[in-house]
Amino acid sequence: MRPAELIERRRFDFRVLSDMRGPMFDFGAYRGRGDLEAERNEIIGVDEGGWASKYVMRLRIPTLVGPGTFRDETVFGVDLDRADYPLAEPVTWLISEPIPWSPHFQRSSPICIGSEFWLARKGHVTLGELIIHVAMMLNWDEKGRGPGYAGWNDEAIKYHADHYHGRALNPDMVYPALPGWLYGDTPDPGPDFEIVDRRSIEW
Secondary structure, three states, rough: OOOHHHHHHHHHHHHHOOOOOOOOEEEEEEEOOHHHHHOOOOOOOHHHHHOOOOOEEOOOOEEEEEOEEOOOOEEEEOOOOOOOOOOOOOOEEEOOOOOOOOOOOOOOOOOOOOOOOHHHHOOOOHHHHHHHHHHHHHHOOOOOOOOOOOOHHHHHHHHHHHHHOOOOOOOOOOOOOHHHHHOOOOOOOOOOOOOOOOOHOOH
């Protein structure tokens, strides 16, 4: 992807995330890792969103952090500075402690989002969809990997099977939603990136 196209893609991702903010989801966007770690020079407006390459994502989804123990918020980082983004998935890492007690999360490792979620879609996926995907994983509401998936935490899998019998932690959870303009449900609030059908986009 050429530099100008990458800037537009990053601006688009920033705009999607901005319109998803709410009680369950918020984020901070930065140009570099140093700014992210110091929480300084945060990118606020969509006009500067094309320079956002590092994110702090905050999901307020109650999730297990041990047998019968919950945490109300999970904070993780996302780094878009890698070759072939968005064909290649962004780098992720956990920030908050304790880490979710789940087969998809492990200390000092990227979040296991699954190759079928990002890589198989060849760039036709947004950071907003990543947020929803991680929210569903936190709620143990993921159906795509099947009952044979072992992941990083067999003990957590067994506990969930014994106590929740394959159900989500909160079956009534309403997840953060993609903005309506992405699918043409509401007027597009800005002219800088137009989408009619996401499946037809070639990055």
